Amino acid sequence: MALILSPAPLEAAIPTRTPELIHDDVQAIAVARRLAADFARGAALRDRERRLPWDELEAFTASGLWGITVPREHGGAGVSNETLAEVVATISAADGSLGQIPQTHYYALEVLRVGGSAAQQRFFYGRVLAGERFGNALAEIGHKDFQRRTRLARDGEAWRVDGRKFYCTGALYAHWIPTLVMTEEGGRDVSYLAFVPRDAEGVAITDDWDGFGQRVTGSGSVSFDGVRVEAQWVVPFLASFERPTTIGPFAQLLHAAIDLGIGRGAFEATLPLVRERSRPWIDAKVERASEDPLAIQQVGEVAVRLRAAEALVRRAGRIVDAAQRAPDERSVAEASIAVAEARVRTTTASLDAATRLFELAGTAATLDDLGLDRFWRNARTHTLHDPVRWKYHAVGNYYLNDRLPPRHGAL
Template identity: 50%
Template sequence: MNMVSEFEDNQHHASKTVIIRSDQQALETAHALAEQIAEGASLRDANRTLPRAEMNLISRSGLLAITIPKDHGGADVSANTLAKVGVLLSEADSSIGQIPQNHLYSIETLRLVGTAKQREFFYRRILQGARLGNAVAETGTPTSTAKHRKTRLIETADGLHIQGKKAYCTGALMSDWIAVFVKDAQDYQHMAYVPVDAKGLTLYDDWDAMGQRSTGSGTALFDDVPVLAEHVLPFQRIFDEPSRLGPFAQLWHTSIQVGIARAALKDLKCFVTTKARPWIDSGAERASDDVLSLFDAGALQVDLHAAEALLEEAAYRVEDLKSNAPAEALATASVAVAQAKVLATELALKASSKLVELAGAQSSLAQYNLDRHWRNARTHTLHDPVRWKFATLGDYYLNDKLPPRRGYI
């Protein structure tokens, strides 16, 4: 059976969306999709083309519903399987790899603080292929007043409305629902879900960063947008008590960096063994026999395997928190994910830089677009600064201070 062709045939028929039932099926699906997605990754990056068709393909494959609990019809795959899926998609195209992060974050948020009715409503739609984008980050500068920098949930005589503006809304332009961080009159934080065609909601395709060009991370404007009370979750409650949401979210971000590193190293091997020329003083007939290049390639492989091992260990610790997240276990998981993220981040940047260095001057030509790996790695690393992870890790080891309960640790 041609799995990809079947997905393409079904992509406009929600009733035919595949339901993934196991971890093995999830990984097989991810492998099949990654092969197809990789084909157009460079061209999409060069042209800033939104991967609408590819995201439809992923939705209809059932891959975006694999963390839905079994009692709601999902596969409820392990955190380790989820991380592997993230690596596969990100190796194929890191922009596509980043888009599901907030979708999966929302599924986990619903599991943690959603009511039975809310879970049933949204999980059913996700199983049918619906995608959840995000509107989380506030616009404005540090000199703006706090009031003007917060998107508000306003209670009126005719119901709840959202007023504000958000930036970096990854995937929103290709989603069916937008998850919005809002604060009420008491400054309590909620997660509100609004359909993309809601009155007063405007999405702008204005993301022009140097990397991750096809994530659709534009701006969202909420001008008195109505939202149903049953579509609002008490998000702040998640961090009032220990929960795995923070390390769970960071696990996928780590998988993106590992995927970028793998993609860069794959291109490095291809270019050095087929196109690059050896340096005149190396005495080698082929660039792949240059002893200094061999040293760098070997060191990068060691770092890659170390990053993959740390990612797997972190995933197991996150999985252990699914049903219970005591403070110490949560701290251990957060630390494990932070360590994996630090190494994966440094590796992605180094591997993507060494790719061009070892491949030589020809590799810098625009026709190869090899610089996209570094641009993607550098752009994605700005999501949350690694320097603060080092500080958090140091504080934990030296002073026994538990990491903060946040979505970025």
């Protein structure tokens, strides 16, 4: 696969129109459902040919959904986390990549809500409501030594950023790239989130994500070579985890919603295949596959597992809402555990739904022109973000020993 440096002209990422303003949770879900119906039609082709979804992202942004977590006092809808999770799941059912792209956008807004100054919140909330998107440059490969990580250094009244990041989901399509940076303060390394303009001199975005799933998320590399960043674009990050905040469970809730949506999409693709194209097994002695009692049982199992995952995601969203309203050590721990429980179930439910699709639909489902393998590839790729075994450990340790889970973005 050819690598593309800064693959679209910068003007392609400039908002073409002011987004619609979504006013409440009901409207947000209705808009997501309408968009999902449009996005689903081209999902298989985008995945097969790795067509970057610029037009779809413009429609997604213009819909107003990228601004729904902006607080009401700043002009946004301030929707509940239960609603946000449903929006993400709805889009992910149509196209897993499109559902994942704004995950770090919402994450950056949560970091701003928790740790940003009033002036930073006014500025960046305003940019989002005007149609600008946040990507991310958080992860690095193989750099355990803090001195080698992406650094933030003083440059007069501003800062300079130097380093290289990978797994930068959404950066390809972003106007701003929130970047995890390290700097030395008082003899120790401290982390910040620097909001770097995509078009800043010294920023290079490389489209080198070649995972077999989530293929058009733009999760490649970003490098920074002496990139100037204004002081007001730098938000505390480490401090947001030294005290109880909802940044970690909020991020994980969105991952759970993505997995739930991919599982829903696989299940929805299974049903018409079984009804209309699959052949019944000879020993079932029925005319249609939809009358095969063992097929009926398996469809029921997948449905129940998805409904259980859905219920846990909704419950987790409500508990994260409560922790945001009154964050303390116990409420944030409860939110983390609730989200860990949801992620365990959405991981297994999405993988199960994507696998059963082929077991139930039969060999015809493997035909390349249908593109049904994307559900399993997307589920398998996205569920690798954080190990489920450690979520089971956190949940068990909490109930058995009253041990509060660690505060970080991966639990």
